[in-house]
Amino acid sequence: MKKSLKWILTAAVVCVAALPLAACGGDDAPTTTTAATNPPTSTNTPPVTTATAQETTADTPAVTGQIAVIAREEGSGTRGAFVEIVDVTIEGNDNTTQEAVVAPGTSIMMTTVAENPSAIGYASTGVALNDARVRVIDIDGVSPTVENMLNGTYPIQRPFIIGYNVEDGLSPLAQDFVDFIFSAQGQEVVANRGYVPTSQNAPDFAGGGLTGTIVVNGSSSVYSLMQHLSEAYREINPDVTIDVHGAGTGHGISAARDGLADIAMSSRDLRESELEFMSSLSIAIDGIAVIVNPDNDIENLSLAAVRNIFLGEVDTWENAR
């Protein structure tokens, strides 16, 4: 009895001593931040010459050991496109390694890669290139610049395409909306959403005062961009209703063929058979950047190496190089 009491009391004293710490954990977060983020340099990694990561990558130490693969959640458009283009599949099924940390959302992807020196992940180029906390690497020696995406040398990219039934043609109203998409204002929306605009030096859009309804259907990846385009268009033409549906590329194309939609959206190039009855206009390019931590000195990976990393077949940085 006495012994157990002593134990309990010792435990109590320890806990009471720890209490202020526990209570402060929440409200004093900033103080803890500086305390916890400083030590890392002393533990695992060799001395780091703290310099701006982008320029002096030669000085940053080689990251070794286990690769921390960061993927997006299943169903995410970015993951779907990445897996398809890089071919992270086995028998057509998404075979991203199950050991990959799943980052829900682009912002969590960025933070996770920024916090983990051995991480590799991917994000839309529009976001990744504007975030200094991560480093964008080249694929097969090609950087994901606007120029390289427009000339098609950067491999991990896909076009956002709209199409319409060539036999029926576009209604005057739908034509006006398409003109808007390819105007300076429309392409500005494209750029603001983080995509690469396809038409440079686009003309200003002049118009307004129209009424009617436009039905747009197709790819769920293009859906969000189309929503923003239609919102911008409706600021100029408030009486126009634009019904945007994201039922999928295939569904959108057949809807346009059957006259159920004015405009179809596709997140891939149209097939030969589809081009027989569909026109194809590329409204934007969606590039996906492969990102690593700034402490990682790697600058280039081959597409095949990226594939092997995300399949989990290569799992150390030594083997990835």
Added chain:
Amino acid sequence: MGKRPLSFYKELFAKILFGIAASAAVFAVGLICVFLFSQGLPAMAEMGIWQFLTGTEWRPTWNPPLYGILPMIVGSLYVTAGAILFGVPIGIFAAVFMAEMCPKGVYRFLKPAINLLAGIPSVVFGYFGMVILVPFVRENFGGTGNSILTASILLGMMILPTVITISESAMRAVPRHIYEGAVALGASRERAVFFTILPAAKSGVMAAVVLGVGRAIGETMAVRMVAGNQAILRAPNEFLMGVRTMTSNVVLELGYAYGDHRAALIATGVVLFVFVMIINVLFSLLKKKEGAR
């Protein structure tokens, strides 16, 4: 029929008002139950309940898809157990300190601090975990840092206010003469607290723990930001590896899911709901036993 006094109508009005308020909660629970079970159970039956519950592969985008949520069930249990491990001892001792031993000046600072901790939104906890705890665990214990351990520590922190506040008020509700009697018999203050007050407040403390468990198992936002979310069945000694809980499974994919995939996610919600019900039933059984003694 004689004329009734005004106070009768006032009373009646108040009765109806409170009755509606009380039934609103019941109505909400009923509605959620109906929704969950009507959407989730047919899907579960179609996939095969046993296969759904014990399947270890979650591959919703595969053709054909695989929906096995055992990794998520186990994941939820791990992080909840971890949260109890970290949160409950600290919470109970903190409550003992606050109820019995705390000087007034310290209490005036401690109490609002704990209330503040309770008021911090879980997404803030999640962000804190992501930028502080994850690197901390990675550098001191290894792994990617997105792990069962990280989620457990974070959840332990998040359930602290619940555990502390409820066990503290349970201890304060214990009649003073019990303590006085113990002291009169020669027990030291600590001994009186730990061997008379704490046992007397047992059901309240248990309630605190159960509510903490409820919060831990239902927590979504913070957990999915630090746990890594890998849908892999983990062994208990793999606590430095990531795990996906039932809640994060639902919230991760619900935005994109349709058809069977969506149904499988709602069915995951059903399983979670059943777990919470089991916890509540266990709790009331425990209380009943306590009362019978």
